[in-house]
Amino acid sequence: xxxxxxxxxxxxxxxxxxxxxxxxxxxxxxxxxxxxxxxxxxxxxxxxxxxxxxxxxxxxxxxxxxxxxxxxxxxxxxxxxxxxxxxxxxxxxxxxxxxxxxxxxxxxxxxxxxxxxxxxxxxxxxxxxxxxxxxxx
Amino acid sequence: xxxxxxxxxxxxxxxxxxxxxxxxxxxxxxxxxxxxxxxxxxxxxxxxxxxxxxxxxxxxxxxxxxxxxxxxxxxxxxxxxxxxxxxxxxxxxxxxxxxxxxxxxxxxxxxxxxxxxxxxxxxxxxxxxxxxxxxxx
Amino acid sequence: xxxxxxxxxxxxxxxxxxxxxxxxxxxxxxxxxxxxxxxxxxxxxxxxxxxxxxxxxxxxxxxxxxxxxxxxxxxxxxxxxxxxxxxxxxxxxxxxxxxxxxxxxxxxxxxxxxxxxxxxxxxxxxxxxxxxxxxxx
Numbered sequence: 001x002x003x004x005x006x007x008x009x010x011x012x013x014x015x016x017x018x019x020x021x022x023x024x025x026x027x028x029x030x031x032x033x034x035x036x037x038x039x040x041x042x043x044x045x046x047x048x049x050x051x052x053x054x055x056x057x058x059x060x061x062x063x064x065x066x067x068x069x070x071x072x073x074x075x076x077x078x079x080x081x082x083x084x085x086x087x088x089x090x091x092x093x094x095x096x097x098x099x100x101x102x103x104x105x106x107x108x109x110x111x112x113x114x115x116x117x118x119x120x121x122x123x124x125x126x127x128x129x130x131x132x133x134x135x136x137x
Numbered sequence: 138x139x140x141x142x143x144x145x146x147x148x149x150x151x152x153x154x155x156x157x158x159x160x161x162x163x164x165x166x167x168x169x170x171x172x173x174x175x176x177x178x179x180x181x182x183x184x185x186x187x188x189x190x191x192x193x194x195x196x197x198x199x200x201x202x203x204x205x206x207x208x209x210x211x212x213x214x215x216x217x218x219x220x221x222x223x224x225x226x227x228x229x230x231x232x233x234x235x236x237x238x239x240x241x242x243x244x245x246x247x248x249x250x251x252x253x254x255x256x257x258x259x260x261x262x263x264x265x266x267x268x269x270x271x272x273x274x
Numbered sequence: 275x276x277x278x279x280x281x282x283x284x285x286x287x288x289x290x291x292x293x294x295x296x297x298x299x300x301x302x303x304x305x306x307x308x309x310x311x312x313x314x315x316x317x318x319x320x321x322x323x324x325x326x327x328x329x330x331x332x333x334x335x336x337x338x339x340x341x342x343x344x345x346x347x348x349x350x351x352x353x354x355x356x357x358x359x360x361x362x363x364x365x366x367x368x369x370x371x372x373x374x375x376x377x378x379x380x381x382x383x384x385x386x387x388x389x390x391x392x393x394x395x396x397x398x399x400x401x402x403x404x405x406x407x408x409x410x411x
Binding site for chain 3: 131133
């Protein structure tokens with residue numbers, strides 16, 4: 001059995017930003033030498049999510065607009081009583097599904113035509129890590 | 138270490154439809170010969186979800202009604218400016234949790250009494266694939 | 275390859291309650307002897323979720339308040355026609371992301387500074403199980 005761990009770091013320009021990370025995951029998979037297995041892609045911070053969906057700018061705007069409509073950033077939250085302002089970020093990342101596990105087949109990510117991996121940053125402008133854990137044979 | 142990959146194909150009659158797939162996953166697990174391990178069940182299309190919940194028709198209606206209420210299919214979405222009409226489908230599949238990882242114990246799915254696996258199709262009437270990746274020993 | 279399966283049992287005092295379970299997962303990982311791998315933490319009941327987020331009481335209140343606002347417990351649901359009253363619990367657990375997969379590195383959970391594991395009980399006061407499945411080398 002082989003395993004490999006990679007820590008990716010992202011520091012977004014905007015507080016809320018969506019970054020495509022498929023290529024970094026694919027590179028980690030190839031470097032691992034794993035031919036058949038699984039790769040976990042998990043943000044190590046709890047105001048961000050890793051999401052598989054479409055590489056389409058309009059859809060990304062829709063996601064952010066819907067999250068803001070359902071859970072407005074500026075609402076009154078108990079979490080923000082502690083001096084934070086990011087309660088909504090914690091909720092959004094759960095609603096988006098915060099992590100993904102991807103299949104590795106024949107040494108590559110085994111994704112459908114439109115499956116792309118994204119880092120959804122909901123409280124950025126600072127360095128944050130995404131853990132990539134590969135396991136297989 | 139053993140691995141096995143199965144691609145299941147679903148073409149639903151309705152655009153929006155919920156299909157129970159527990160038996161197909163169980164069959165893939167048994168065919169794999171894996172006694173202890175994990176199985177990833179991941180839709181390869183980004184307007185569908187794999188969900189573990191109750192095999193109860195009323196609850197399935199509730200899910201669809203709640204998703205429609207929170208994120209109405211017919212609302213105005215930027216994604217639909219590109220000629221698509223399925224922006225809401227992309228969002229629904231995230232809110233439902235788009236994929237599952239299931240435990241394999243003693244050669245079978247290790248599920249609770251009421252845990253059943255479903256394919257939630259949010260943009261159907263065409264052939265779509267679900268990837269089953271089994272890893273273990 | 276090594277694997278280990280642990281069944282944790284929780285019986286909450288309240289119908290809706292959030293329990294921190296990081297230490298139990300860490301203990302299972304150490305007992306497994308797995309140095310590099312993955313651990314699936316999956317509720318075996320379909321009105322509960324396992325969630326990674328912040329150990330902050332205010333935020334937990336926010337989660338419950340938001341879920342109640344978006345999917346009110348007392349609304350009219352088809353699932354509840356069968357004599358149940360917990361339709362909303364089934365939905366909430368999906369919106370929170372019902373399960374997690376965590377990385378194991380050097381024999382321990384490889385978590386970010388603020389990542390803590392919680393059991394979100396949405397229909398408690400009775401014994402319910404959480405399955406911990408560890409796989410790795």
